[in-house]
Amino acid sequence: xxxxxxxxxxxxxxxxxxxxxxxxxxxxxxxxxxxxxxxxxxxxxxxxxxxxxxxxxxxxxxxxxxxxxxxxxxxxxxxxxxxxxxxxxxxxxxxxxxxxxxxxxxxxxxxxxxxxxxxxxxxxxxxxxxxxxxxxxxxxxxxxxxxxxxxxxxxxxxxxxxxxxxxxxxxxxxxxxxxxxxxxxxxxxxxxxxxxxxxxxxxxxxxxxxxxxxxxxxxxxxxxxxxxxxxxxxxxxxxxxxxxxxxxxxxxxxxxxxxxxxxxxxxxxxxxxxxxxxxxxxxxxxxxxxxxxxxxxxxxxxxxxxxxxxxxxxxxx
Amino acid sequence: xxxxxxxxxxxxxxxxxxxxxxxxxxxxxxxxxxxxxxxxxxxxxxxxxxxxxxxxxxxxxxxxxxxxxxxxxxxxxxxxxxxxxxxxxxxxxxxxxxxxxxxxxxxxxxxxxxxxxxxxxxxxxxxxxxxxxxxxxxxxxxxxxxxxxxxxxxxxxxxxxxxxxxxxxxxxxxxxxxxxxxxxxxxxxxxxxxxxxxxxxxxxxxxxxxxxxxxxxxxxxxxxxxxxxxxxxxxxxxxxxxxxxxxxxxxxxxxxxxxxxxxxxxxxxxxxxxxxxxx
Numbered sequence: 001x002x003x004x005x006x007x008x009x010x011x012x013x014x015x016x017x018x019x020x021x022x023x024x025x026x027x028x029x030x031x032x033x034x035x036x037x038x039x040x041x042x043x044x045x046x047x048x049x050x051x052x053x054x055x056x057x058x059x060x061x062x063x064x065x066x067x068x069x070x071x072x073x074x075x076x077x078x079x080x081x082x083x084x085x086x087x088x089x090x091x092x093x094x095x096x097x098x099x100x101x102x103x104x105x106x107x108x109x110x111x112x113x114x115x116x117x118x119x120x121x122x123x124x125x126x127x128x129x130x131x132x133x134x135x136x137x138x139x140x141x142x143x144x145x146x147x148x149x150x151x152x153x154x155x156x157x158x159x160x161x162x163x164x165x166x167x168x169x170x171x172x173x174x175x176x177x178x179x180x181x182x183x184x185x186x187x188x189x190x191x192x193x194x195x196x197x198x199x200x201x202x203x204x205x206x207x208x209x210x211x212x213x214x215x216x217x218x219x220x221x222x223x224x225x226x227x228x229x230x231x232x233x234x235x236x237x238x239x240x241x242x243x244x245x246x247x248x249x250x251x252x253x254x255x256x257x258x259x260x261x262x263x264x265x266x267x268x269x270x271x272x273x274x275x276x277x278x279x280x281x282x283x284x285x286x287x288x289x290x291x292x293x294x295x296x297x298x299x300x301x302x303x304x305x306x307x308x309x310x311x312x313x314x315x316x317x
Numbered sequence: 318x319x320x321x322x323x324x325x326x327x328x329x330x331x332x333x334x335x336x337x338x339x340x341x342x343x344x345x346x347x348x349x350x351x352x353x354x355x356x357x358x359x360x361x362x363x364x365x366x367x368x369x370x371x372x373x374x375x376x377x378x379x380x381x382x383x384x385x386x387x388x389x390x391x392x393x394x395x396x397x398x399x400x401x402x403x404x405x406x407x408x409x410x411x412x413x414x415x416x417x418x419x420x421x422x423x424x425x426x427x428x429x430x431x432x433x434x435x436x437x438x439x440x441x442x443x444x445x446x447x448x449x450x451x452x453x454x455x456x457x458x459x460x461x462x463x464x465x466x467x468x469x470x471x472x473x474x475x476x477x478x479x480x481x482x483x484x485x486x487x488x489x490x491x492x493x494x495x496x497x498x499x500x501x502x503x504x505x506x507x508x509x510x511x512x513x514x515x516x517x518x519x520x521x522x523x524x525x526x527x528x529x530x531x532x533x534x535x536x537x538x539x540x541x542x543x544x545x546x547x548x549x550x551x552x553x554x555x556x557x558x559x560x561x562x563x564x565x566x567x568x569x570x571x572x573x574x575x576x577x578x579x580x581x582x583x584x585x586x587x588x589x590x591x592x593x594x595x596x
Binding site: 011015018019023026027137138140141142143144145146149150152153157164248249252253255256259260267270271274277279282285286289290293294297 | 529555558
């Protein structure tokens with residue numbers, strides 16, 4: 001088990017290092033001189049040279065790259081050119097919206113998708129199963145952000161139950177902050193819940209046909225007990241893989257849904273940074289997204305091994 | 318043909334998909350009005366005989382925009398599938414045919430690419446070159462590469478154990494010939510099914526990317542861009558949001574039904590949980 005976890009951690013570190021290299025190489029080719037951009041066209045060559053020096057743009061590329069990595073390991077993501085504030089702090093503020101949003105969406109999609117999948121599998125071939133699967137098929141086809149627009153129309157404009165957009169910071173009023181995230185989380189959760197319902201159903205149907213369920217029935221359990229005690233745990237394996245991937249993509253998906261509700265999350269920060277060509281900020285925000293995605297996959301892998309001891313013994317799936 | 322008719326869902330899905338694709342293609346030669354035609358005095362009109370789906374905030378004809386937008390969305394998604402399959406399938410085949418270090422490298426590479434969600438790739442390209450439809454193509458295409466690599470490898474591995482492949486080896490065929498002459502034709506059906514799924518995911522991703530401003534740019538239009546244009550006025554004129562959104566939903570459902578049907582028609586044993594993950 002230790003070896004397995006160590007290998008996974010090593011893979012995680014290598015992936016992040018290579019991702020940082022890719023991001024750095026791409027953004028280092030960015031056309032346009034950031035110093036020129038900050039100072040405007042009328043800047044004197046002397047001023048430009050001084051600023052380039054201050055920003056460390058004169059150092060060789062490899063020095064800047066390792067400087068960046070070294071800084072990140074110490075929580076220093078550099079200083080934003082345009083906002084004149086530490087990138088780490090800017091991103092941290094925005095994660096206060098983006099992270100809870102993805103987390104809520106995940107919880108909602110599990111709370112809705114998994115039970116629906118289990119019900120559909122237990123009623124396989126019946127009308128209820130068909131109804132749930134039609135619902136899931138439709139849910140998968142609906143873009144989350146568009147669903148968010150529809151939710152706003154219904155709950156914010158027509159019924160006036162929830163705010164149509166905007167965000168009150170957590171430290172000002174946690175209740176209002178939470179209310180602001182309800183509709184966006186539901187919008188994000190819809191496609192995910194649909195996928196989860198389908199995967200859960202298929203996995204449970206597969207498991208139900210297996211010998212150990214028959215054994216459990218033979219020793220006197222009812223079908224419901226057998227499925228609940230033995231089936232669901234085994235069916236959770238494929239579901240877990242999907243969950244990990246989903247959470248990773250939820251974090252990316254929030255960037256789009258934030259736009260509908262005018263939420264001050266990572267998406268807004270990145271969009272502004274790009275239009276102002278704030279290279280350091282774009283670099284920091286993208287690497288944070290990739291860290292989030294990769295870390296989620298790492299946790300999933302380890303959780304997978306915890307749930308399924310067979311994988312632990314073999315070393316790696 | 319009979320195989321298609323034996324599977325009603327396949328017939329329905331394929332017909333609906335073809336219909337949308339045709340509507341999109343038609344926009345290349347004919348739309349009711351030119352999509353760039355801005356008539357401010359005729360904006361926010363409801364559906365009428367002159368404007369079947371009404372007009373948008375700039376007085377452009379919604380039906381024309383929808384046709385052109387459908388074309389762009391299909392084109393972006395199809396090119397992204399072409400990139401994904403064009404690079405991913407050879408990688409997957411190489412992994413299956415050579416095995417060993419090649420396989421290890423391909424698997425690690427696909428793990429690595431999985432760490433870049435389409436939106437992150439789109440952000441990076443936009444930071445470099447500015448926004449455009451081509452960004453969406455590349456971003457979604459990159460995301461498709463590991464998907465196709467894995468499907469191709471998985472399919473090829475199960476074919477590679479069959480006798481005719483061993484016979485080919487005995488006949489002196491090299492890995493390259495085995496991969497393209499024996500493995501590829503036998504996993505074609507798998508790849509077509511996956512292609513349909515990726516096409517529907519691509520249409521959803523294009524919509525998302527264009528909606529946040531990293532994809533298609535005016536004067537071109539796409540279904541996602543129409544939603545972006547409607548964003549500012551959707552509380553007062555929800556119609557402008559409903560039309561392109563419903564169009565996306567219908568196209569994606571059509572593609573998914575076609576994909577499920579194809580899978581059943583080609584090989585009922587493949588009927589398993591589809592692990593669509595939306596980028």
